Amino acid sequence: MEIKILFFAKLREAFDVSQEVIVIADTENKISDVLNVLRHRGDVWKRELDENKPFRIAVNQEMVSDDVLLKNADEVALFPPVTGG
Amino acid sequence: MEIKILFFAKLREAFDVSQEVIVIADTENKISDVLNVLRHRGDVWKRELDENKPFRIAVNQEMVSDDVLLKNADEVALFPPVTGG
Amino acid sequence: MSVRVQIEDFDVSQEMLALRKKNPKVGAVASFVGVVRDLNDGEDVSTLELEHYPGMTERALELIVNEAKTRWDIYDTLIIHRVGALQPLDQIVLVIVTSAHRGESFKACEFLMDYLKTRAPFWKKEQTSSGERWVEARASDAEAAERWTQGEGS
Amino acid sequence: MSVRVQIEDFDVSQEMLALRKKNPKVGAVASFVGVVRDLNDGEDVSTLELEHYPGMTERALELIVNEAKTRWDIYDTLIIHRVGALQPLDQIVLVIVTSAHRGESFKACEFLMDYLKTRAPFWKKEQTSSGERWVEARASDAEAAERWTQGEGS
Numbered sequence: 001m002e003i004k005i006l007f008f009a010k011l012r013e014a015f016d017v018s019q020e021v022i023v024i025a026d027t028e029n030k031i032s033d034v035l036n037v038l039r040h041r042g043d044v045w046k047r048e049l050d051e052n053k054p055f056r057i058a059v060n061q062e063m064v065s066d067d068v069l070l071k072n073a074d075e076v077a078l079f080p081p082v083t084g085g
Numbered sequence: 086m087e088i089k090i091l092f093f094a095k096l097r098e099a100f101d102v103s104q105e106v107i108v109i110a111d112t113e114n115k116i117s118d119v120l121n122v123l124r125h126r127g128d129v130w131k132r133e134l135d136e137n138k139p140f141r142i143a144v145n146q147e148m149v150s151d152d153v154l155l156k157n158a159d160e161v162a163l164f165p166p167v168t169g170g
Numbered sequence: 171m172s173v174r175v176q177i178e179d180f181d182v183s184q185e186m187l188a189l190r191k192k193n194p195k196v197g198a199v200a201s202f203v204g205v206v207r208d209l210n211d212g213e214d215v216s217t218l219e220l221e222h223y224p225g226m227t228e229r230a231l232e233l234i235v236n237e238a239k240t241r242w243d244i245y246d247t248l249i250i251h252r253v254g255a256l257q258p259l260d261q262i263v264l265v266i267v268t269s270a271h272r273g274e275s276f277k278a279c280e281f282l283m284d285y286l287k288t289r290a291p292f293w294k295k296e297q298t299s300s301g302e303r304w305v306e307a308r309a310s311d312a313e314a315a316e317r318w319t320q321g322e323g324s
Numbered sequence: 325m326s327v328r329v330q331i332e333d334f335d336v337s338q339e340m341l342a343l344r345k346k347n348p349k350v351g352a353v354a355s356f357v358g359v360v361r362d363l364n365d366g367e368d369v370s371t372l373e374l375e376h377y378p379g380m381t382e383r384a385l386e387l388i389v390n391e392a393k394t395r396w397d398i399y400d401t402l403i404i405h406r407v408g409a410l411q412p413l414d415q416i417v418l419v420i421v422t423s424a425h426r427g428e429s430f431k432a433c434e435f436l437m438d439y440l441k442t443r444a445p446f447w448k449k450e451q452t453s454s455g456e457r458w459v460e461a462r463a464s465d466a467e468a469a470e471r472w473t474q475g476e477g478s
Contacts, residue, residue, distance in 0.1 A: 009375055009447035010458045054461075061380035063443070077377060081461035084374070084405060084446025085358055085417050085437060094221055094293035095304045146226035148289070162223060166307035169220070169251060169292025170204055170263050170283060183337040186357065194362035194412040201355045202426060203340065208348035258348040272356060273468065276434045283426055314427065
């Protein structure tokens with residue numbers, strides 16, 4: 001299935017991309033699976049998405065934890081803790 | 086000694102006076118002495134300044150309790166609980 | 171510190187700008203505006219007459235502001251309270267507090283309103299359809315002010 | 325309920341007047357304005373760039389507003405958050421809450437700011453004399469939001 005991924009702020013700059021679409025197997029349907037695909041790119045991807053890093057995850061514009069199940073065409077966003085206001 | 090007395094709001098209307106000067110003996114120098122002078126006028130004075138009524142007292146523009154000592158030319162104000170804001 | 175008792179209305183934006191004094195250390199501006207309602211304790215209100223004790227009012231408000239400044243790390247405060255005849259929808263009172271961070275300005279602003287309500291010599295008289303009456307003090311206002319003596323504000 | 329994400333500045337007085345909608349039941353208008361400071365974590369700031377997640381931002385703010393409405397007896401709320409390039413002294417964010425009595429509007433206004441700070445997808449990047457940097461989230465903001473989950477807001 002196809003998953004759209006958005007990156008914001010520091011992550012957008014670190015990866016030098018604001019959005020992309022990745023294709024994952026229908027059986028690999030958790031956020032953590034998506035994160036592992038990205039981490040396998042190594043370098044800055046591995047570093048910034050390390051489990052100890054405090055990045056946040058949203059699915060279809062709501063913040064979630066990384067065991068949420070995905071479906072085709074979901075919008076996943078990865079970003080640092082928010083600093084508005 | 087001479088004491089200036091101010092009345093505000095409901096008390097000003099009840100007594101139909103906004104200020105007056107009373108003369109009390111130098112030995113009668115507590116707020117409670119002033120209150121007793123006023124209460125002795127009877128009628129509305131006795132009723133509105135009854136100890137069970139929730140009126141407030143200020144001396145020289147600061148709220149006080151009725152055992153404060155007065156000196157000549159002090160400004161005493163009597164008024165209901167405040168309702169601004 | 172600034173305290174004003176006036177008949178005229180006020181403009182919140184202008185007062186905020188003036189209070190900030192182009193000080194780039196100000197990060198937070200908390201404010202409160204009290205407005206005349208058309209209903210109070212079940213009676214419809216057509217006019218509200220505000221009486222005060224000139225001289226003592228300003229003193230009392232300045233004491234309240236000084237108290238707030240000892241409790242919180244704030245920059246400046248403004249209190250404007252209107253007197254005279256007011257109608258429903260009119261602004262009655264404005265409190266503004268500036269600080270570096272928001273927690274202090276929020277707390278100080280609410281504290282100033284709670285203390286003003288119980289310590290500043292203002293009295294309201296309402297014209298209602300069943301005649302005029304002096305507004306009674308509320309127990310809830312006394313309780314709101316009481317909270318600050320019990321350590322919540324620290 | 326109204327939520328706006330915009331580049332343009334805002335006028336607090338105008339927004340208050342619009343939010344009150346000539347409703348004579350409104351007795352209390354609490355507000356907060358956040359302002360860009362020229363100093364943050366020891367660095368002098370010349371420009372602040374605000375990025376956000378369009379779509380999610382509005383959704384997140386609306387969820388926060390709905391949460392406030394279930395907790396307190398309030399009439400209306402407005403949240404305006406600016407994005408793009410801002411300088412010290414510029415207004416960043418405005419929250420206004422109207423209610424009959426002041427306690428509710430104060431509490432809801434502070435709650436909205438605390439939740440906005442930790443749940444709405446905005447990010448700040450500062451230009452300082454030693455280069456540019458993304459602002460780090462503050463533990464104090466997380467703690468401020470956490471208070472409301474522990475019953476203080478009830």
